[in-house]
Amino acid sequence: MKPSQFAKGFQARPDTTSSEKRTALDRLNAIDTLVKNDAASPSKLTPKTTTMTAPADNDDANESPEYRAWRVTHGYTPGQVIELDLKAIKPSPFNPRHFYIKASIAELAVNLAKQGQQQAIHVIPDYGNPGTYFVSDGGRRVRALKEANKETVKAIVVDLPVGIQSYKLGYDLNVQRDSQTVFDNAVVWRRFLDEQHFQSQKELAEHLGLDESTVAVALSLSKLPESIMQEMVARPDRFGSNMAYQVGRYHAARGVEATLRLINKILSDDLSTRQVADIVKGRTGPQENSKPVGRQRYAQRVEIKLDGASVGELKSYGDDRIELRLRGLAREKRDEILRQLEAILLPAQ
Secondary structure, eight states: OOOOHHHHHHHHSOOOSHHHHHHHHHHHHHHHHHHHHSOSSOEEOOOOOSOOOOOTTOOGGGSOHHHHHHHHHHTOOTTOEEEEEGGGEEOOTTOSOOOOOHHHHHHHHHHHHHHOOOSOEEEEEOTTSTTOEEEEEOHHHHHHHHHTTOOEEEEEEOOOOTTHHHHHHHHHHHHHHTOOOHHHHHHHHHHHHHTTSSSSHHHHHHHHTOOHHHHHHHHHHTTSOHHHHHHHHTOTTTOOHHHHHHHHHHHHHHOHHHHHHHHHHHHHHTOOHHHHHHHHHHSSOGGGGSOOTTOOOOSEEEEEEETTEEEEEEEEETTTEEEEEEOSOOHHHHHHHHHHHHHHHSOOO
């Protein structure tokens, strides 16, 4: 099958190598450093017709012609924090995120109302519609600012094409932050195929640098109603790819209402993926409506995070039982935790 026109355009400006991807990420990280070191109040963007002085980083040779023309016209220095009207900001059609948790947005809106915006978003000019910008990074902050009834947003204007390159960069950043979900992938990747940006699942996997089975699992979830996906998006610690896949199989056989009951059961009874797979195989079995004999509901649950990423949970049961589960730890961190637990629990020798 012939590659799509979208894929051909991507091949003309490849960004598939790890070194190039790292360079792009490092550039955005460097921009964030500039933001932290910048003055407290951003400058307002004012149109300018005279040619500006070359930027200090002397990196204009790598700029796209569109971006260079835009920044010269507006007197903009790369990395500069400016203040834009929120009404001029719009989501990118290649935003890797589809789902935003309302409670999380509301919480961030409260913080922004109290403390103000501390970190600038990244935007890309819509060269076809002057005065408007696509969000490259910061969609959650934009939503929270609107929730907080703000009228402006601090932003850095970056030089990226709106397309697969901007998608991949945003995707990589979200994966690093542990904020990209399989449900976002399901919706966005299905749209990529439906709009014929890619001609096949295989082509999509190749251009994203992912295993085809990973793409296949995500696309299988795109058949789920968004109401069901919304229920799982809020609990990424419980609904990873494997668990979501089993829920998708159950939905295909039992429908929406039964699937919503299953999701509630997974959360209330702390079911494992294996247990859910057994329920799926039973399909009409009575286990859907009955709790396992002798299973005890925890009294308290605390999520444990390291460097901002969830690594496990601590649960307490009744008056005499606690349960600690940790995963994905570096060996050094695991050994350190074990030594500390031994020091607490074992008597001195």
